Amino acid sequence: QPMPLVPVVCPIRAAAAEAKRQEQLALAYQEDTSSLTPSSEEDSASTNQEIEVKIARDATLDINGSDLDVCGTVEIGLPRLMQHDALVLCGVDIPEKINDGRLRVIVALKRVWYDAPKDIALIVRNMLPSGETRAAVVYRTLGDDAEPVGLEVPIIECGVHKLSVQIAKKVEGELVEVFRLDDRWVQVESPPIPNLGESHGLVLRGIDVPEQVDEGTFRSIVAIDRIHASAPTALCLILRDTLPDGTSRSAVIRRTETCESFTLGIEVPLSEAGVHTVELIVAEDVDGAMSPIFYIPTVRVTVRNPPMPRLMESGAVVLCGVDICGARWPLCAGTAVRLSGPFRATVALARTWDDAPRAFMLTVRCTDASGAIVAAASRRRIGGVAPAPPG
Secondary structure (H helix, E strand, O other), rough: OOOOEEEEEEEEEEEHHHHHHHHHHHHHHHHHHHOOOOOOHHHHHHHHHHHHHHHHHHHOOOOOOOEEEEEEEEEEEOOOOOOOOOEEEEEEEEOEEEEEOOOEEEEEEEOOOOOOOOEEEEHHHHEEOOOEEEEEEEEEOOOOOEEEEEEEEEEOOOOOEEEEEEEEEEOEEEEEEEEOOOOOEEEEEOOOOOOEEEEOOEEEEEEEOOOOOOOOEEEEEEEEOOOOEEEEEEEEEEEEEOOOOOOEEEEEEEEEEOOOEEEEEEEEEEOOEEEEEEEEEEEEEEOOEEOOOOOOOOEEEEEEEEEOOOOOEEEOOEEEEEOOOOHHHHHHHHHHHHOOOOOOOEEEEOOOOOOOOOEEEEEEEEEEOOOEEEEEEEEEOOOOOOEEOOO
């Protein structure tokens, strides 16, 4: 990061009698000016500064008089790669080689005037070796000091990538370019394959566990490599879920794998809203008994209620679902539904506004093979806004 302007105060104490001090200053001036021959006004100013420092140093020889404090301020200036609109580009950090699969671009900016832009966007465009182009942007609000603005994105395609970096300011919601850097060429190498654990001739390479579930379905995948021919082939992926109310349940899938690299995935319904504690275990299936191989640390998963389906909507009332003898409409439309008992129909309704109707009636009309019509009705009153199933 660039170093901001830092005032450095250097106290020089000089204790000397006034008469003695004047004499020493005069002698120091004669000695120093005899060997200095400035060639220009700039050199002359520099020479005068050197003389003043020499005088101040020599003035400390006599300490019998009163104290005299001489202070100077030294400012370490910021580098100025570019400057525009009272905004200074102080530094740029772009790697030449990437082998961890992550591209990190950092620029340092400094506002040098009160009306300099504050809302800044760092834009990075990446042209892949295949010719495809990607872009990423990060927004930042600058303060009064020099600040870094960074961007990190995944980059795993091996080869030479062409990077284009822009710094823009926001003007009435639009981005206006302030700085454009020269294109950079970055060499991307294959990242090392992670090794999360090794046991029984198997290596755990990766784990994909969601932290949040919104659609009512939990999906998880683990990636495994086989490094020994004697490694087990009959494997299980066990999922243990602790619900928000403290109850537990589990699910398991069994697979027979002989490949060198493979994945095990599991998908289970997860609709109870709240925080679930999920644990995954990779085990060997030995004659129906499961012998654990990898214990994956527990993960806290936040489950939100899935969005309410909307089959139809009228008068602030939503038709959320229809069940006809166990078959869901409209999937069962146009197909025959086999009955093994009495006819049952259930619909789910939801009121979405306070003035929506509260009293409902479900009517079913059935025409038999002879043409006779049989009708039945069911009445229900709904008070809240949660989906209710009159049937």
